Amino acid sequence: MAPKHLAKDARFFRGKPIEDELELEAAGPRRFHYGELAAATANFSDDRRLGSGGFGSVYRGFLNDGDVAVKRVAETSRQGWKEFVAEVRIISRLRHRNLVPLIGWCHDGGDELLLVYELMPNGSLDAHIHSPENVLPWPVRYEVVLGVGAALMYLHQEAEQRVVHRDIKPSNVMLDASLNARLGDFGLARLIDGRRSRTTGIAGTMGYIDAGCFLAGRASVESDVYSFGVVLLELACGRRPAVVLDGGEDAIHLAQWVWDTHGGGGSGFLDAADARLNGEFDVEEMERVLVVGLWCAHPDRGLRPSIRQTVSVLRFEASPPILPAKMPVATYGPPVSGAPETGSSDGSAGVKISMAAGSASATVQLNALSCL
Numbered sequence: 001m002a003p004k005h006l007a008k009d010a011r012f013f014r015g016k017p018i019e020d021e022l023e024l025e026a027a028g029p030r031r032f033h034y035g036e037l038a039a040a041t042a043n044f045s046d047d048r049r050l051g052s053g054g055f056g057s058v059y060r061g062f063l064n065d066g067d068v069a070v071k072r073v074a075e076t077s078r079q080g081w082k083e084f085v086a087e088v089r090i091i092s093r094l095r096h097r098n099l100v101p102l103i104g105w106c107h108d109g110g111d112e113l114l115l116v117y118e119l120m121p122n123g124s125l126d127a128h129i130h131s132p133e134n135v136l137p138w139p140v141r142y143e144v145v146l147g148v149g150a151a152l153m154y155l156h157q158e159a160e161q162r163v164v165h166r167d168i169k170p171s172n173v174m175l176d177a178s179l180n181a182r183l184g185d186f187g188l189a190r191l192i193d194g195r196r197s198r199t200t201g202i203a204g205t206m207g208y209i210d211a212g213c214f215l216a217g218r219a220s221v222e223s224d225v226y227s228f229g230v231v232l233l234e235l236a237c238g239r240r241p242a243v244v245l246d247g248g249e250d251a252i253h254l255a256q257w258v259w260d261t262h263g264g265g266g267s268g269f270l271d272a273a274d275a276r277l278n279g280e281f282d283v284e285e286m287e288r289v290l291v292v293g294l295w296c297a298h299p300d301r302g303l304r305p306s307i308r309q310t311v312s313v314l315r316f317e318a319s320p321p322i323l324p325a326k327m328p329v330a331t332y333g334p335p336v337s338g339a340p341e342t343g344s345s346d347g348s349a350g351v352k353i354s355m356a357a358g359s360a361s362a363t364v365q366l367n368a369l370s371c372l
């Protein structure tokens with residue numbers, strides 16, 4: 001039952017009052033009152049702000065039973081009630097050692113939407129990979145790779161209902177007190193059942209979105225695998241997805257840079273490794289992370305591995321794939337309304353965007369889509 005003071009604000013979602021909808025689903029995480037969270041975050045003061053993203057800001061908060069990160073979804077953000085309900089419903093059912101635990105949520109009548117997560121004391125991975133002061137040691141990076149892989153395997157293949165994350169990137173990977181990786185932000189996720197492996201709507205962050213997914217406007221497990229691949233390359237190379245070339249004016253995608261400059265394996269491949277590591281890494285692990293990163297970022301979605309395959313290779317339970325020395329060509333047709341998303345196509349319809357090393361115009365377009 002909705003508390004009395006909320007009755008006047010009653011709104012409906014799929015014909016049911018919103019509050020009932022959440023009460024039914026919120027068996028795990030608890031519901032907070034706005035006042036509790038305002039007090040915990042010193043009224044969402046700027047000095048408590050941990051960062052801001054596409055949906056609003058995140059604040060550090062102190063509650064009696066521990067420190068929290070409160071995600072305050074801005075009224076003007078793209079995220080509305082429906083997405084909020086989806087996020088609460090999805091993550092309240094998900095439990096895994098490599099996911100950021102959701103402690104609770106708040107919707108106190110108005111448009112204010114708040115999500116309360118366990119505070120991850122070591123912040124997000126992006127700050128660690130690109131910190132000018134400290135170099136993230138290789139063993140920690142490798143554990144992060146395995147941790148994010150395990151989280152994605154859970155979301156794609158082990159959870160009760162398959163979840164496509166849609167926004168895998170280093171700022172959505174947190175590090176807990178033991179530097180264990182925890183994937184956060186399921187606000188963009190949609191539940192999809194086993195048969196319909198695709199969701200509609202596009203979300204995500206440039207550089208981590210697969211161009212085919214961007215063009216088709218649909219996220220899928222394959223586009224999550226692509227983003228995972230970019231994160232692996234970022235961890236291995238210590239470079240952001242857009243690599244600025246020598247002249248300083250042009251940039252290419254990290255996957256293309258690794259493939260063009262260092263090949264898809266073989267001699268010279270390890271030169272792609274982060275120079276700041278000073279060679280202090282396990283060579284076989286580094287090779288696997290690079291090769292799996294490229295495999296996941298394969299331009300042809302149909303040739304990307306499943307997350308289970310990537311995890312098997314990363315855990316040394318399966319052999320790594322043999323990749324071509326040059327980045328393969330894939331072409332994408334435009335999205336066809338209502339039709340299933342196509343992989344690399346024969347280009348039978350509309351404008352094709354070719355993604356290949358050696359095609360200058362293609363490179364420009366890929367960069368425009370994926371990097372900038």
Ligand SMILES: Nc1ncnc2c1ncn2[C@@H]1O[C@H](COP(=O)(O)OP(=O)(O)OP(=O)(O)O)[C@@H](O)[C@H]1O
Pocket residue numbers: 050051052053054055056057058069100117118119120121123124167171172174184185205
């Ligand atoms: N549970 C948490 N513990 C510690 N820090 C967090 C937590 N959740 C988020 N943060 C911090 O808050 C920052 C902002 O998060 P937010 O999700 O709003 O933006 P983002 O991840 O950069 O972009 P996006 O909106 O695409 O997810 C993150 O980069 C992270 O540093």
Ligand SMILES: [Mg+2]
Pocket residue numbers: 053171172184185
């Ligand atoms: Mg985030």
